[in-house]
Amino acid sequence: MAKVVLEVNELTTRYITRFRESIYAVDHVSLKVESGKSLGIAGESGCGKSTLALSLMGYYFAPLHYTSGEIIVDERNITGLDPDEVRKTILGTEISYIPQAAMNALNPTRRVINFIEDVIQAHRPGITRTEVYAMAKERFELLGLPAEVLHKYPVELSGGMKQRTVIATSVILSPKVLIADEPSSALDVTSQKMVIKMVMDLMDKGIIKSLVFITHELPLLYNVTDDIMVMYAGQVIEKGSAQEMVFDPIHPYTKALMGSIIVPEAGLRNVKLAAIPGTPPNLKNPPSGCRFAERCKYVMPECRVASVELQKASEGRAYRCLIPEEDLRKAYKHEK
């Protein structure tokens, strides 16, 4: 078995609102990413996937707070480390991040190269400008970005170029794990392809060892990542290999998520789009039973009684449902 680069055990983080209410946006989440592997995280808006991305870095600031669980990066447990220590030795070098809103991720009044200089300086104080430039140029060119971009201000770059600049900046120090939070969702299809290809290149070219890719588009994950984890209301609802998750979903939510994808093909107008009825529960007071119960087709009275634990299905496969997997599969077959 390959070396585990990122391991998260029962991580719980919460937002504390200005009215001192706690919102557990990441609720006992565990995951493991091996070297050379990638993990996709999918779910609807508000399911906690972006919060999970932020929580994975072990660096919290208000309103997000660490509650419990542990994060192990390359055999080093980073939970409970001093925030300044995390900043210096983890962020950017061990774990790096591509934000959702790359359009505004760069300081508008700083040239790309100066920003990169600040990033490198934060981890390697005393590095010279020439060295920074050489590093940046080498990395940008390796990723197919022209070196002129370095001398530009963010406003002078197009949306796609900005996103690619952000990606190249995030991996300037060759982090072991890269967390990409919907890096392509705000772009047009061509730019989207370029960005996805670039993220995959990072793995192929050995710049990063592991990737965590977050998106609301499940089929995109099938093309990009090895494993997929589906989140619902702050919890992991199902996980498994990309192949299994897409072609053989167990949990009714995963199944529904697959059904709600628009496939652009002839006669689309006649196909009834299977949207999932209802909305996710309010995380201020999550329901006591299964969190998906309200929207589930197969709901039983027991579902609403006690919280449902993750059930192990096969190696690396788990789902959070009271109904046994065979029965769920039978039900799906019957529907067809």
Place this chain on the structure above:
Amino acid sequence: MKGYRDYFLRKFAWFIVTVVVAFTLNFILPRLMPGDPVAAIAARMAQGMSNATGVQAVYEQYTRLFAIDKPILEQYVVYIGNVFRGDFGYSISQYPRTVADVISASVWWTIALQFPAIIVGWIIGNTLGALAAYVRKGFDKVLLPLSIFLSNMPAFGMAIVLLVIFSVDLKWFPTSGGYDYAMIPNMSWDFVWSVIVHYQLPFWSIVLITIGGQAIGMRSMAIYELNADYVKYARFLGIKDFKIIQYVFRNAMLPQITGLALSIGTMVGGALVAEIIFNYPGLGSTILTAVLGGDYPLISATTLIITLMALVAFFALEIVYGLIDPRIKAAQSD
């Protein structure tokens, strides 16, 4: 750089057009005021004369001196020529002093009062606003309402409050004037001390109002910037908080520079009320006497100074912005 040159030239062309329009309005508007100021000096000069022809002659002499018997267009042409030679003519209300003499005696008082007050108020206001945005909590809860109160206080209100507290009740500072009336301006220590003492109340009344407005502006800009996506991203790449704060305050400061240029550009006009209340010998008091006396040449010259200062400040602002803010720099090429 070609884009920048075009930007500069375009801005400069607009600047010239605005100056010409403003110059014309400055000339015409005072002359549309009702009343005959020449009659007032003529009456003053002809005091004691009983001969009606003599009075008439005096009146006509002053009419010719101020050329108000000529058509307004001709007056305008002559005026332009004179202004270009630096000659603003005689003041009507303070005849026989020239306009240039009256202005040069008062303008430095105004600049010495306003310029430092605006700079001090701007620096203190921005620092407090930035701190409030960064620290939040109790500091912000006290500063924000206080700033709103200060900035909404009219200039004369602030001046009167300070006047009542510090000079009428506490008697720490004199109530009016730029220096002790019993003194003749000279370079002695007594005189300088007198100027400093008289300086305090008008100075702080302007500083306090400036602080209020600037602190509110800086606070909201800094809070906005602190929550910007680039701050979050920079944090997650491990950049030090100190560096990020530098980003934030530089970006929040940019709109505040507009506020500074605006205050400096309009400082002469803005000082009017404070100067009048403290009877300060600056341009504000001069304008008041000029308007009351229907003194066309003096009004035109003082308003011309105000207009030019405002226009130069805005022009300089646009030029500087083009250099320091890449977002505006990028927009220039459009």
